[in-house]
Amino acid sequence: MKTCILAATLVAAPALASAQELVTRSRVGLPDAPNTLTFRLTSYDLYSSDPATREAFEGLFSAFIRARPGWKIETQLQTGNIGQEQARLLQQTQAGRGPDCAMIDSSQLALFKDTGVLQPMNAVFSDEDVADLFPYVREAVTDDAGNVLAWWWFTDLRVLYRDTSIVPEAPQTWHEVKAAALAAVEQGREGILFNGGRWEGTSFDWLANFWAQGGELTDESGAPVFAEGDNREKFLNAVAYYQNLVESGAAPRRITSITDYDAFNAAAAAGSAAMFVGGNWQYGQLRNTLPEDTFAIWEVSELPGPTPDQRATGTGGWTIAALSDDPEKAALCGEIAKEIYAGPGNAAQGLLPTSQPIYDRYDAYDGPEYDLFVEALENGVARPGAAIYPEISNQIQILLGDVLSGSAEPEAALDAAASAVQSAYERQ
């Protein structure tokens, strides 16, 4: 036991010593700086396990703090478990113990806005900055009075990836997807993969099919309406699309066990699948992990719809918001979002900026795939800004899992989901 500890200390010592500069595991800036801002962030950038990303952000943060010698930033990391982390953040903030500044998942932003814990960062963002934002982003980060309550610093979307050696032409409709997938199965591949396990990605990726038909999850007051009126039929259409893919063998049954996007990268690397519904960020990952000639055969296209004209994609991403009522800290928080993340931070990771000028500003966005992404963002739909969304998503995950594994019929499953959501909604 002692040897273990000793060994651990020995290995840790030099690594810790070298990091004892401006950026450490829990701090940016000098330890004796008079003012402190606490910042809760995700583990994807400054503390990424990818060395290149980490170095880029260390550089950005160092420059930022050097320009503000009176400040240090105490960093707090959150786990990848978004739902729980954000619940905890909200609870802490209400108890007066939250960080001064935090990254908030775009899906949770509405909840934070509703509870009134977000502090305006108007001093940092000009009217032009706000006007440049994509419309759904602008709407999400501002309140009725025009206050900037958060800065959505990158967005993402879902696209259809395909192996062009098997599927040369991008399928435009659900029907074409099925035909192409079945043809791929003939050639010994898995036709199409998508998330079908019990997690947020499953419902969110699938919702694109519902939204493409103009379906709505909630009405303007935030009440669930997805099982009523026209929405019901649209919902069932979208379920039938997936169900049909699985039952025809176009999609393997194993999709109900897929609970992360890595499974798609793996399938692409193994050459076992012909198509998958993935995130735009996976394009960069594939470029980095696949051999060049394998990567060359993968193409992206907009998610197919029921008809070529009916398209949608869910859009997500992260925001940065001030939780401290100290205006100086709120301003610093906004500056972090503006100077580090939105812009150079986007470019360093190849993440999608939320306003057109940033695409034009950086070479990182010259690739043809970004033209496609920006175009597809035109059909972007954000999660509804309703507090009931997590439960709707939960029920959709259950519904899809049950239907796709053959243990429930779509109509009955939809009724069950609608009544569960309604019951949760009435208690909110």
Next chain:
Amino acid sequence: MSARWGDVATYAVLAVLAVFFAVPFAWLVSLAVRTPAEIYLGAARFIPETPTLDNFRTILSDPAFLIYLWNGLKLSALGGALAVVLAIPAAYACARVPFRGRQVVLVGLLAVQMISPLVILVPLYRWMNALDLLNRDVSVIAVYGALGMPLAVWLLKVAFDAIPIELEEAASIDGASRPVILMRIVLPLARSGIASAFILAMVMNWSQFLIPFILLERDGDWPISVAIFNFAGSVSASTTQLLAAACLVAVMPAVLVFILLQRMIVSALIGGAVKG
């Protein structure tokens, strides 16, 4: 003759079970030394053509990972020690002080063991918050102490029962008080029982996810059982091999400690068995 066949049967059954218990570890090692390209070969190549230690290098060069391991060790050891310290007087009373309701105390302790940390955690979170103890190791250690105490009382009672009472009676005639007897005679004689209770508590704590996850908010304070969750799916590329290496690194210290000390636990348990 039949004993020989019995030996064969023993080995046959144990061999099947050994495969079941060993395969996940063996596979973990196999995955952890693969390059990304070989991950997708599946079982086709159990021993990779080009085994690499890069995955371990990546994991271990992250100073945070070692901090997580250290945190895990620290929290589970201190929590286990607290559980034992809290348990000693009660276990002694149950073993040596006859009183009405002793059975009730013992069954009550067992019943308490039935309570999921999930049940008590939300109120505890609110209190720790009110007491300003959140994010401090002491909050987790205190909860570990409380969670580990009931089982420790049972194990220690068994250990104390096994000590010949004549020794204590002799000391008592010499005028020693109960606390003195406990300190001077009982505890030294029961040290292997105490050690086993401690190690059992520690092992339980090592695997705890929920308590540190809720009570500690800064990643620098997390034990490995929470931090490992981060390694799954947070990394920017396909990472089965890294995850496998991380799991191995997370598991190895506990396994080593346990292998070194298991003789003590098992022998202590045999001493009293679970006679109650």
Next chain:
Amino acid sequence: MTPTAERAPGQGYPAPWLIPAVAVLATFYAVPVLDVTRLAFSDATLIQPASGFSTVALRSILTDPALPQVLGTTLVFVAVNVAVLQLAGLAIALLIVRGERRELPGMAAFRTLVLAAWVVPGIANGLIWGMLFDEAPYGTLNSLLAYAGLGPVAWLSDPQMALVSAVIANVWQGTAFSMIVFYAARRGIDPVLYEVAELDAAGPWRTFRSITLPLMRRAIAVNSVLVSVQTLNTFDSILALTGGGPGRATEVLSLFTFNTVFYNLDLAGGSVLAVLLFAIGMGLTILIGWLGRDRT
């Protein structure tokens, strides 16, 4: 069960000895349980504090159509696990004892292997088995099975199989505990009894039925309680393995509770479930405690 009878005169001031234990029990168990019960009768969410007494959460959770399914899954998960864990633990313990008596090599190594699985944190357990059960064409177990001309098995995507897989992962990790308890209990039996049995030319099955099993009765009872607790309260390995899916196929009560509090932020509803979890746990304890009571 009659402590009064053995109460000796001039003794029995347990209070000072029990203070630390009782204080801990009160602070960390009794009061939180009361607090959770109070929350169950409120309308609190993780975000909003309770505004008053309410039975809405109680009624809504208890009439939730998902609850019977969750309870059914929990019942199957716990029952199968307890049975398998006890059988496996007992078999391994007896075989090891036999092997040691015959001085067969490798017994300590085997025991160590089983114990090693025990110290794996639950989350890591779920992650490890998630890699093994991966159903992609290159997935571990399925590609192994393919060598034997079998499979593929829908380990995690088929609802029934997913529950079996969750049990397998739990058995892998949990067997060690039962093994220790039974190993210790078996070693605690007076060897003379077995020598007598041998003289009587009793076969192994009869020896097991008339000596081993009766004398280990209490160990089995105590172990049943502890193992059911652990299984009932297990959710971290399932969380990492399936998240409860597909659908609700592997969503046991503790995971359901966890999701209700930390995913839906429904503190009152989660508290109702927590109280339910508590009540089931207590019921099990009392039941098994009663079944295994000392009849001497």
